[in-house]
Amino acid sequence: MTAERTAPERLTEDQAAAELARLAAAIARHDRLYHQEDAPEISDAAYDALRRRNDAIEARFPQLVCADSPNRRIGAAPASGFAKVTHRVPMLSLDNAFEDADVQAFDQRVRRFLGLGADEPVPLVAEPKIDGLAIALHYEDGRFVLGATRGDGTTGEDVTRNLATLRSIPARLKGRTPARLEVRGEVYMERADFLALNRAREAADEPVFANPRNSAAGSLRQKDMAVTASRPLRFFAYGWGDLAEDLGPTQWACLDRLDALGFTTNPERKLCAGVDEALGLWRAIEAKRASLPYDIDGVVYKVDRLDWQARLGSVGRVPRWALAHKFSAETARTTVEDIVVQVGRTGALTPVANLAPVTVGGVVVSRATLHNEDEIQRKDIRVGDTVVIQRAGDVIPQVLAVDLDQRPKDARPFDVPTACPVCGSAAVREDGEAVRRCTGGLTCPAQAVERLRHFVGRDAFDIEGLGEKQIAAFFEAGLVRAPADLFRLEARDATAEPRLAEREGWGTVSAANLFHAIAERRRVPLARFIHALGVRRVGEGMARVLARRYRTFAAWRSAMDAVARGDADARADLLAIDKVGDAVADALAAFFAEPHNERTLDALAAEVTVEDAEERAAGTTLAGKTVVFTGTLERMTRDEAKARAEALGATVAGSVSRKTDFVVVGSDAGSKAAKARELGVTTMTEDEWLALAEAALGGRPPPAGRGGRGKWRGTS
Ligand code: IVH
Secondary structure, rough: OOHHHHHHHHHHHHHHHHHHHHHHHHHOOOOOOOOHOOOOOEEEHHHHHHHHHHHHHHHOOOOHHHOOOOOOOOOOOOOOOOEEEOOOOOOOOOOOOOOOHHOOOHHHHHHHHHHHOOOOOOOEEEEEEEEEEEEEEEEEEOOOEEEEEEOOOOOOEOHHHHHHHOOOOEEEOOOOOOEEEEEEEEEEEEEHHHHHHHHHHHHHOOOOOOOOHHHHHHHHOOOOOOOOHOOOEEEEEEEEEEEEEOOOOHHHHHHHHHHHHHOOOOOOOOEEEHHHHHHHHHEEEEEOOOOOOHHHHEEEEEEEHHHHHHHHEOOEEEEOOEEEEEEOEEEEEEEEEEEEEOOOOOOOOEEEEEEEEEOOEEEEEEEEEOOOOEEEEHHOOOOEEEEEEOOOOOOOOOEEEEOHHHOOOEEEEEOOOOOOOOOOOOEEEEOOOEEEEEEOHHHHHHHHHHHHHHHHHHOOOOOOOHHHHHHHHHHHHOOOOHHHHHHHHHHHOOOOOOOHOOOOOOOOOHHHHHHHHOOOOOOEEEEHHHHOOOOOOOOHHHHHHHHHHEEEEHHHHHHHHHHOOOOOHHHHHHHHHHOOOOHHHHHHHHHHHHHHHHHHHHHHHOOOEEEEEOOOOOOOOOOOEEEEEEEOOOOOOOHHHHHHHHHOOEEOOOOOOOOOEEEOOOEEOOHHHHHHHOOOOOOEEEHHHHHHHHHOOOOOOOOOOOOOOOOOOOOO
16 A cells, blocks of 8 residues: 555654655645636545645654645735726626526516516526636727626626737727726637647646636636737627616617627527527527537526516525526546534534545535435445435535445445534434434534634635634634634734744734734624624524614614513514514524523624614615515515615515504505504505605616625625
8 A cells, every 4th residue: 555545643754754745745736726727626625635634644743844844834825916896786696597497487486576477478588608707898988998807796806908818808899889888798718729728738747727617717817918818718798787878678689789899799699588488498508518619507598678687686696687597417426435424503413425536527526415314314325335426516516326236245324423523412313303413512612613614704704814724723722712712813812822823834924814804804794793693594694684674783682682581572573574483583582592692792792893784775765664565566566566675775574563664555455554553653555655765766776786895705
C-alpha cells in the first residue's frame, strides 16, 4: 500500500514527511485553481478531505510542520482586482422545474395571480437556458460604457475591458437607441472551442478547465484583457435591466429589438401560444441538445406580456413570470465506502454516504445525503454497495438506487445510532418524526458549532472568512462559544496568548481581515438578526415577515416574550400575520421561554445595533400598515392584491385585530368586516383601496423585486 492510502496513525515519520509534501503541493494547486482560475478540479468535499488528512498527519507529527504547510500559508487571494459594480435593478435568478406538472402549475399560478380565465391565452417565450455566466452591459447613447458580472445579483465585478473584446458585444449600437440601456444575457463558450482550448492548454502543460462554463468564467475574469481576447467567448442577449425607455410591449418584441440593435439572441427562441406549445418546444430542444454547439441545461419560459410581468413581480430573488425547466439530472455509478452521521443545528442526525469519488455532470462527487434512516431502509443502502447517484443543479447529490447484483457478501447495513456521534447524548426519534435528534441541546458541541455557523452564514450575519473549520476551531479553543463572543474577539485578542495571528491557519493579514469583517456587521437589519438566531421554523422568509410586522428589535422581543408567557393577545397578533401558524408560534414561544436564549439575546444586543426594518416603500400611505382583505375582490385576485400591498410596504394579515389598520371589504364579506366594525378599524371598498395604492405609486405597477443593500450579499 502506498503512503497516500495509509491511515495517518499508521504512517512512519519518513512516509509522513513525504505525504505532507505531496499534500501541501496538491492543496496549493487546488487553491490556485479555485481562487485564481475559476477552474476547480475537485469537489469541496474532496478538497476538505485533503485538508483533513493534512491536519491529521500534522497533529501526529508536529515536528514535520514546515513553512509551506497549508495551515501556515494565507489562502490564495481571490483574483479580485476588479472594481465592484452595484446593479441598479437586481439581477434575479430563476425557479426550477423538472416535470411537466411543475410547468403546468406555473401556468396556473400566473393565471390565478392575474385572475385570468381558463381559456385566456398566456403566451410564453421559450428559449434555451445557456450554461454560461450572466452579465450586464450598459450603453449610453448607443455606446458601450460598462460591463459587469452578475456576482451575487446585487453587486458584480467591472469587467468592461474584457467584455469589449467579444465580437458579439457591439461597441456601438445600430439605429435609434434609448439614451440609457442595460442589456443582460449569458457569456458562454462553444463546446468545440472549449475542447480546442483545453487541448492547447494540455500541450502547454497548463491546467485544463472542467467544463465550458468554468472555462468561460475563467476566461472573462482575467486581469490581462489580451488573454480574454484570445479566448473564443460569445454572448446571447436575453433580457434587460435599467432602461431610459421601454424597448417594446412584449418579451418577444424586445428580443427582436435587441437583435435590431446588433445583439445576438438565441436562434432557438420561440413565441409559444401557451404552456402546451412551450412543453413541445422543451421536448424538441432536449432532442437536439447534443447537436447544439453550446451546453444548455434546460429551457427558460417567460410570460410574454411585459405589463403582466410587471404585475406579477417577484418573490425574494425569483420572478413570478419566469421559470427554468431543467433537463433531467445526470447520474453515475459508484460505491458506498462508509455511512457517517452528521449533526445539524437543531440536533437532527443526517446519515451521509461517503462515496468513491466519481464525476457527475462535470463535478467530482464524494458524498451523498441519505436523508434519514427510513430512506436508507427503503432503498436498502449498505456500506460496500454499488449505487446510482444523481446530481441536479446545485442540489446535494442523492442516491437513487442500489445495484443489488453487485452487492458484496460483506456489505454492512447501517447501524441506527442511539447516541449522538459527537456528544454521546441519547439520540431519539419522536413519534411521527422522520428524523432522529440528539438530545444534548447546547451541551452538544456539534449543535453549538452548527448554530454558530448558521449565525455567521451568508443569509444571516454574513461574516466573511469564517467557515466551518474556523468556527469549529474557535469553539474548541473556547474563543467563541456563543454569538456575542464573536464581537468580543478583537478586544480580547489584544491580551490573548497566543494572539489569533499566531494560531494555526491564521496570519496577521487574515486575522485583521476577520476583525474587519466582524466590525462591519455590528449593524444588522432586523430580518437578518431574527434569521441568525436559528429559531426552528423561522427561515429567511419568515424572519422577513416578522421583521416587517414588528419593525423594531425591542417591539419584536417584547411581543415574543409575551407570547412565551402565554399572553393570549400577543399570540393572536402573531397568528394574525399571514403565513404564521401554530407551529411557528410554538417554536417562537419555546425559544423565548428558554432562559439561555434570553441571555444569548441580551449579550448580543449589547454588542450589535439592530436596524429597524425598512419600510419597503417608505413614504407611501400604506407603508408600515397592516391590511386585511376580505370578501371577493372584483378587479384583481387576492394574490395580486396582497403582492401589491406588500410592495407598498404594508403587511397583509389573515385576521382582524386591534392592530389592523384597514380592512378592504369585497363583495360577500362575512365575519371579518363585522369584526372590523366592532373593533372600530377603518374599512374601505376595493375601489377606495385601489385609489390609495395607485396614488402611493404614482399610477405605475409595483417595481419587480427591488431590494439588496450594497454591502450585504443577497437580500437583507
Ligand atoms: S433569464 C429574471 N434567460 O440562468 C430572469 N437566464 O438560473 C433572469 N440563464 O442567472 C434570467 N440562460 O445566468 C434567463 N435564456 C435565459 C438564460 C438564463 C441562462 C442563466 C442566467 C441566470 C440563471 C438563473
